[in-house]
Amino acid sequence: MQSFIFDYYGYNVSEIVDSHFDYKGYRFTLISTTETDANIAKLDEFVTNLRQNFADDVVYFVKNRYNQYISLNESTSILLLTYKLSPIHLDALLKMHQIYYNFNQSRLNLNEIISLWEQRIDYLENQCLVILNFDNPSHKDLYEYVMYAIGMAENALQYLTDLRIDFKDPFIATLTHRRIKKLDKWEIFNPFNLIFDHSSRDLAELYRNDIIDLNQLLDLTKQYQYQIKDYQYLLARVLFPVSVFDVLEDIYL
Known part of the structure; x- marks a missing residue:
């Protein structure tokens, strides 16, 4: 090499x-x-x-x-x-959200996200669960793991579905990230990790991965002046066990 x-x-x-x-x-x-x-x-x-x-x-x-x-x-x-x-600091991420807010009039498509989450749930139900052998103790543990992920995902999906019904105005998107497992330059500025979505996608990633705590999360939502629909989307993002799905899909895809 x-x-x-x-x-x-x-x-x-x-x-x-x-x-x-x-x-x-x-x-x-x-x-x-x-x-x-x-x-x-x-x-x-x-x-x-x-x-x-x-x-x-x-x-x-x-x-x-x-x-x-x-x-x-x-x-x-x-x-x-x-x-x-x-080093890089959280301020860089917040600056990114501010600069690229409504960039090229980008909007969040809830229908696409709902469809994607439904597909991911269906995959676990129809591909992962059916191949488990309950005579194998490790498969029993995996079954419980998968069922937990499906249950959390279905709750998150319900929040998105209600959000689509209750709020007709589209979400204005900004530049966010597919995943944020740690706060460093590679994670924040890797061009293949960037995606236009609502800022709460990143806040959920930061919180789930223990980069910020609950008080910091709430402070950021106040700084962003979140409304009810923003909090609802944030809750859906926090609930959806994306890391579990990523691991299982890596194994079975």
């Missing part, structure tokens, strides 16, 4: 750990991709916009010697991303 990095990017690297290497104060990360160079170029346009607002905090793409985003390593398409090694 060191020779690949030198041949394509010109970096003379002595050690690579978990697809990462550090060079002159920057962290570089190699990831595989199925995207085309054209799609990455389009995503990079948005990354450029991010860098105008957040400078060195942003994770950005590194082109290879041939001025391309994608490099081939043994028939695998590889991207190289980098960011400056320095």
Whole structure:
């Protein structure tokens, strides 16, 4: 891999750990991709916009010697991303929510989220549960785990369904994250982790992963001037056991 990095990017690297290497104060990360160079170029346009607002905090793409985003390593398409090694604070996330609020008139589509959650629940019910062998004690524990996840998800889904009925005005979206497992630059500014959604998606992630406590969560909702429908969507996000679904889908998909 060191020779690949030198041949394509010109970096003379002595050690690579978990697809990462550090060079002159920057962290570089190699990831595989199925995207085309054209799609990455389009995503990079948005990354450029991010860098105008957040400078060195942003994770950005590194082109290879041939001025391309994608490099081939043994028939695998590889991207190289980098960011400056320095701490990041919660203020950066709040700033992101503020800057990209209503960006390009983005709106939250509750119907799409409800449909996605229904599909994820159906998958656990129709794929995971049916293959369990109750003669196996570990499968019995897994059954209880799956049933817990389904029950929590159905409660969360009911909140979304009620929300769709009770409030006709669409939610204005902002730039959020698919997952936030820790507060660092890779998690917050990785372009593949970004998605337009309601700010409470991120607040729920922060709370579920013990990055903020309940008092901090409530303080943030006041700072964001949440209304009833915002709290209802936040509660649905907190209730939905996304980490459990992620683990089970990784096992059975």
